[in-house]
Amino acid sequence: MSVKTESLFGKAYLAFEEKLPFLIDELENRFGVSRSELHFYGNLVYLEKDLPNLPYWCSTVLLKPVLLHFQSIGEAADALKHIQRNWASYQFTLFRRAALIQEKLPYINTKPKTYPFEIPQKPIGCWTLLDEHTALYSAETSSYLPCGNLEFVEDHENPPSRAYLKLQNALVLFNSFFGRMPKAGDVCFDAGACPGGWTWVLLQAGCPVFAVDRAELTPELMTNPAVTFMKHDAFTLKPSELPDFDWIFSDVICYPERLLEWIKMWLAQNSEVDMICTIKMQGETDWNLIEKFAQLPDSKVVHLSYNKHELTWMHCGKK
Ligand SMILES: C[S@@+](CC[C@H](N)C(=O)[O-])C[C@H]1O[C@@H](n2cnc3c(N)ncnc32)[C@H](O)[C@@H]1O
Known part of the structure; x- marks a missing residue:
């Protein structure tokens, strides 16, 4: 030998x-x-x-x-x-x-x-x-x-966009880090929801979804009784104008600075909410800014197999 x-x-x-x-x-x-x-x-x-x-x-x-x-x-x-x-x-x-x-x-x-x-x-x-x-x-x-590596068997028929894979990937990791997934009846806020891949995943889990985007979701989702759609800028809506949420999601295309401020606003209102947000990288990465996401309490920043030039920030709300 x-x-x-x-x-x-x-x-x-x-x-x-x-x-x-x-x-x-x-x-x-x-x-x-x-x-x-x-x-x-x-x-x-x-x-x-x-x-x-x-x-x-x-x-x-x-x-x-x-x-x-x-x-x-x-x-x-x-x-x-x-x-x-x-x-x-x-x-x-x-x-x-x-x-x-x-x-x-x-x-x-x-x-x-x-x-x-x-x-x-x-x-x-x-x-x-x-x-x-x-x-x-x-x-x-x-x-x-x-x-x-995490690769899913894809559903080519039902979801309205391939973005559903990104949320499934995020939820599998969230569960492995924090030990839970959205469950039936959990009220979810999906910011930047169009055409509706993330909303579709949440509906599969039995969650009512409050979806906000400047553009409408697919017709099947717009008429789904478990979906409440609002055509609006997700960032100008105040928590006091909205229902109480168990989960907040954002896949909005925006500058990371803007997302960070929005996240802080929600956590100041309710630190018990679970959150998953895509950080879209724009041009050169500001690593000090990414560090600020990572430093938020009970948070994690990850890159997902199904992320593009993006990172995903997660916050575990309920102890
Ligand atoms: C990557 S797409 C979201 C895809 C979606 N998660 C899905 O699963 O189908 C980003 C969306 O953010 C929306 N968006 C951009 N800025 C927004 C804002 N300020 N408020 C609400 N939606 C916004 C865009 O209209 C676009 O539909």
Whole structure:
């Protein structure tokens, strides 16, 4: 047996699909890392030093990276199996060899999920081949999803827009962080609701929805008795003019500054409300501003698999 391991300093960050430029921007401009410090393995970025926080634009982080030197496929698989059961494979080269190693590891389900889906709270490692005889792995990662990916089986018939996937993704993560989802009867405010993907998801959960947009929802939603629609600027409506809400959502396209003020207004009125809002990134990212979202009490900022050039802010209201 000629297997050798070598623990590395720092961490390796796996960028979301097609989001590597955003991760690099975050490492450089949020954390002040210089480009020359980064080592690229496809979408996986290794940095020899630790950062004060985990970046948003990565689907998972290899928290304790180790180099594995091996001769044969069997040796590599045995070495990983010996450490733990669950391993997800991220590959950027030598795909056939990597597939043969992964086939020898216990099965993990990487198929698209049907919503609602509960993320299993079981550790899952991540590994990649660097060359024929070297793998980079970490048994500990920052996500319980394989490579941090969440993909849903899509409904091409019923939802009025693909934006429904973003809310489903957000709710699955909200549930894994805070342990709840909207339940039947919860009163929801959907700001920037047109054409109605988010409203549709909430209706499926049995929630009455108060939807606000400058444009109307699809006709089916406009005539749904569980939907109250208001054609209005969502940001000029005062909490006192509206019903009490269990959940507040915003997918409004606006400057993050404006969203932050709006969120603070709602939290000042009712800190017990659960909230999920899309932060639309406009031009260069103002990292100090994003930090202000993250610093709000009982909040989290994440990037979702179904986010575009966006981050999602979540607030857990009820204790
Ligand atoms: C990305 S779309 C929302 C998609 C929606 N979540 C869905 O699932 O179908 C953004 C929406 O924000 C609306 N919007 C932009 N500014 C607004 C404002 N100040 N008040 C209300 N809606 C606004 C736009 O009209 C647009 O329909």
